[in-house]
Amino acid sequence: MADSTILYTLTDEAPFLATASFLPIVQAYAKTAGIAIETRDISLAARILALFADVLKPEQRVNDDLAELGHLATTPDANIIKLPNISASVPQLKAAIKELQAQGYALPDYPDEPQGEREKDIKARYGKAMGSAVNPVLREGNSDRRAPASVKAYARKHPHRMGKWSSDSKSHVAHMEAGDFYGSEQSYTMVNAGSVRIEYTSVTGSSFPLRAPVPVQAGEVIDASVLSAQALADFVDAEIADAKARGVLFSLHLKATMMKVSDPIMFGIAVSRFYAPVLEKHPRTMAEIGFNPNNGIGDLYAKLGQLPEAQRVAIEADIAALYAQRPGLAMVNSDKGITNLHVPSDIIVDASMPAMIRDSGKMWNAAGELQDTKAVIPDRNYAGIYQAVIDDCREHGAFDPATMGSVPNVGLMAQAAEEYGSHDKTFKISGDGTVRVIDEHGTVLLQHPVKAGDIWRMCQTKDAPIRDWVKLAVTRARLSNTPVVFWLDPRRDHDRSLIAKVATYLNEHDTSGLDISILSPIRAMRHSLKRIREGKDTIAATGNVLRDYLTDLFPIMELGTSAKMLSIVPLMAGGGLFETGAGGSAPKHVQQFVAEDYLRWDSLGEFLALQASFEQLAQHTGNARAQVLADALDAANGMFLDNDKSPSRKLGGIDNRGSHFWLALYWAQALAAQTQDAELAALFAPLAKALADNEGRIVEELIAVQGKPVDIGGYYRPDMAKVPTAMRPSATFNAALATL
Ligand SMILES: NC(=O)C1=CN([C@@H]2O[C@H](COP(=O)(O)OP(=O)(O)OC[C@H]3O[C@@H](n4cnc5c(N)ncnc54)[C@H](OP(=O)(O)O)[C@@H]3O)[C@@H](O)[C@H]2O)C=CC1
Numbered sequence: 073m074a075d076s077t078i079l080y081t082l083t084d085e086a087p088f089l090a091t092a093s094f095l096p097i098v099q100a101y102a103k104t105a106g107i108a109i110e111t112r113d114i115s116l117a118a119r120i121l122a123l124f125a126d127v128l129k130p131e132q133r134v135n136d137d138l139a140e141l142g143h144l145a146t147t148p149d150a151n152i153i154k155l156p157n158i159s160a161s162v163p164q165l166k167a168a169i170k171e172l173q174a175q176g177y178a179l180p181d182y183p184d185e186p187q188g189e190r191e192k193d194i195k196a197r198y199g200k201a202m203g204s205a206v207n208p209v210l211r212e213g214n215s216d217r218r219a220p221a222s223v224k225a226y227a228r229k230h231p232h233r234m235g236k237w238s239s240d241s242k243s244h245v246a247h248m249e250a251g252d253f254y255g256s257e258q259s260y261t262m263v264n265a266g267s268v269r270i271e272y273t274s275v276t277g278s279s280f281p282l283r284a285p286v287p288v289q290a291g292e293v294i295d296a297s298v299l300s301a302q303a304l305a306d307f308v309d310a311e312i313a314d315a316k317a318r319g320v321l322f323s324l325h326l327k328a329t330m331m332k333v334s335d336p337i338m339f340g341i342a343v344s345r346f347y348a349p350v351l352e353k354h355p356r357t358m359a360e361i362g363f364n365p366n367n368g369i370g371d372l373y374a375k376l377g378q379l380p381e382a383q384r385v386a387i388e389a390d391i392a393a394l395y396a397q398r399p400g401l402a403m404v405n406s407d408k409g410i411t412n413l414h415v416p417s418d419i420i421v422d423a424s425m426p427a428m429i430r431d432s433g434k435m436w437n438a439a440g441e442l443q444d445t446k447a448v449i450p451d452r453n454y455a456g457i458y459q460a461v462i463d464d465c466r467e468h469g470a471f472d473p474a475t476m477g478s479v480p481n482v483g484l485m486a487q488a489a490e491e492y493g494s495h496d497k498t499f500k501i502s503g504d505g506t507v508r509v510i511d512e513h514g515t516v517l518l519q520h521p522v523k524a525g526d527i528w529r530m531c532q533t534k535d536a537p538i539r540d541w542v543k544l545a546v547t548r549a550r551l552s553n554t555p556v557v558f559w560l561d562p563r564r565d566h567d568r569s570l571i572a573k574v575a576t577y578l579n580e581h582d583t584s585g586l587d588i589s590i591l592s593p594i595r596a597m598r599h600s601l602k603r604i605r606e607g608k609d610t611i612a613a614t615g616n617v618l619r620d621y622l623t624d625l626f627p628i629m630e631l632g633t634s635a636k637m638l639s640i641v642p643l644m645a646g647g648g649l650f651e652t653g654a655g656g657s658a659p660k661h662v663q664q665f666v667a668e669d670y671l672r673w674d675s676l677g678e679f680l681a682l683q684a685s686f687e688q689l690a691q692h693t694g695n696a697r698a699q700v701l702a703d704a705l706d707a708a709n710g711m712f713l714d715n716d717k718s719p720s721r722k723l724g725g726i727d728n729r730g731s732h733f734w735l736a737l738y739w740a741q742a743l744a745a746q747t748q749d750a751e752l753a754a755l756f757a758p759l760a761k762a763l764a765d766n767e768g769r770i771v772e773e774l775i776a777v778q779g780k781p782v783d784i785g786g787y788y789r790p791d792m793a794k795v796p797t798a799m800r801p802s803a804t805f806n807a808a809l810a811t812l
Pocket residue numbers: 155156157158159160207329417418420423424633634635653654655656657658659660661672673674675677
């Protein structure tokens with residue numbers, strides 16, 4: 073890679089569309105400082121194509137850009153801007169395969185139940201594109217996510233609407249009391265580097281390894297835990313009955329995308345229990361059509377079409393009768409009849425719980441009204457934090473974005489830390505027995521009795537990332553003069569291992585005058601909420617899961633969205649990975665765009681990431697102009713916020729494309745006005761003038777296209793001839809940019 077190169081990722085859905093409008097601006101401006109902005113395609117479609125190069129025609133083959141970026145992330149030269157991408161559930165994966173096949177790619181179908189070696193290989197390959205397959209590869213550093221001061225000031229000036237809370241809200245979180253991962257966790261800190269084997273022994277005494285030995289480093293923390301399938305099923309049954317008795321909606325919140333092995337199984341158990349009367353009445357039909365509850369009840373609806381009319385109608389009637397007896401299900405889309413149990417990727421806990429909390433603790437019912445809800449989050453490791461927020465809102469009312477403080481996050485994330493790296497060590501257990509983790513000397517480090525159907529998993533957390541995480545927390549506390557709380561639970565074995573390491577590594581730093589504490593997650597939540605109501609900030613230093621949860625929760629409460637977050641990953645090898653915002657790829661936005669040519673995606677996260685990326689490049693390469701670009705972009709971001717140029721939600725205002733115009737204008741103006749680099753100022757002065765002079769016309773051209781359906785020639789792999797046309801509809805703006 074040339075010195076002055078920034079790699080900008082092409083991803084999926086809304087952020088991909090936004091890139092078609094924003095990237096030409098960035099490339100034009102960056103060029104003036106000799107900076108090349110190259111793209112790398114890590115979309116779901118591109119990742120699938122890279123995995124199946126051997127079955128494609130030579131001209132259809134694509135480079136494995138993700139592997140390239142993953143390697144780069146371990147080098148000091150890395151400067152990567154990473155937009156959110158799809159972490160595909162099985163239904164999404166199948167839809168992407170179908171679309172690519174229709175576009176002429178000879179990909180094999182996804183085999184649900186692989187027969188023979190060839191199909192097993194196909195399924196294993198698709199498995200690599202499934203779920204959270206990108207972030208863990210790139211995240212070779214820990215996470216620093218926060219609302220920059222300008223963004224916080226904007227939110228205080230323009231507080232978003234927060235649903236009112238009432239003290240008699242019946243909404244609550246339900247979790248298991250036993251038999252979950254929390255209750256069974258065991259942890260061990262490796263003394264020496266080497267490897268461990270994961271061995272299953274049946275009750276009859278036969279043993280086999282569940283996978284190849286796992287390499288481990290000295291000082292690495294390994295954990296194992298097991299979730300009882302029976303206990304989960306019993307729990308779900310009880311919660312269905314309780315939701316009915318209390319007259320609240322039933323909703324399930326998991327992370328089936330990122331926890332791609334465990335959580336689809338848990339989701340499937342909930343689907344099986346909720347629809348048990350129907351599924352148990354028609355077992356043969358269910359097997360015939362190949363219904364898999366792990367893919368959601370949407371899979372059943374999709375497959376019912378294969379049945380003869382009479383049979384289909386009978387099952388549909390049984391489902392309708394079941395709905396009359398069951399508690400109401402929370403809806404993902406009540407207009408379209410999409411329930412909380414339809415597709416596992418529709419109820420991703422990090423985004424779905426904050427949305428509920430923002431909406432007065434309610435979710436949508438089938439009639440399209442908001443209603444109190446039972447949020448089912450089975451495992452106790454993290455469920456309690458959401459109950460703490462609900463308790464706080466019931467007692468004190470909704471949070472006030474105009475006055476509330478902030479909770480920045482320093483997250484332990486590097487090298488697939490903790491649960492988020494566990495999917496290749498997570499197993500659905502085939503029969504009753506024991507699972508053991510054994511070192512090279514034959515010493516049993518961890519062991520659990522298991523039953524058929526249970527989910528057993530092992531997590532790994534390497535020592536260097538823990539040390540780096542503590543350092544990052546101290547650095548952020550010092551730089552921002554903010555107290556830091558480590559969210560660690562002394563009742564968890566893993567967290568106790570971490571508490572010991574945190575104590576050790578804190579000693580490596582000058583912590584004089586800093587306020588550093590360790591609290592269990594529920595206490596840490598209560599403490600942070602109390603302070604936030606007083607307008608005070610508290611850094612949350614958390615593990616990987618809480619990082620994910622809190623960096624949607626707090627931004628959504630404080631800023632109305634996680635799109636406005638600065639999300640930096642200082643890579644341990646010295647480079648920088650700049651994530652954009654803390655949210656996802658917003659599928660709902662694409663639906664709206666295709667229907668009415670209006671994209672409400674907010675690119676502020678991209679703007680913030682770009683500023684940080686230019687700054688890193690300036691420091692790493694000594695390119696002074698990169699710093700001028702960064703400073704001017706910082707000023708432009710301030711102007712953008714002051715003038716409230718984020719896309720509005722509805723047709724008629726400026727959308728994502730319009731917001732890019734304003735950013736380009738403010739950035740050009742800031743570059744023309746700066747005095748550090750006179751040549752650069754002279755270069756941007758005519759553009760700044762042209763954009764300002766033509767503002768009315770450009771905005772008009774951008775708004776004129778709205779209101780009609782738009783064809784982008786594909787969802788997972790849109791047509792690259794159609795997308796730029798759709799995303800760059802202002803001839804005047806395009807012509808002005810071309811003069812640079
Ligand atoms: N870093 C990553 O790569 C991440 C990827 N994902 C992936 O994204 C997909 C969707 O996930 P989901 O959990 O639904 O979460 P999303 O964050 O995509 O969507 C939830 C809602 O958040 C709002 N939102 C998020 N980002 C923006 C933005 N930049 N501008 C405006 N609004 C925004 C939208 O609200 P509204 O509709 O009200 O405007 C959106 O509907 C999944 O495939 C998931 O795996 C998820 C999280 C992170």
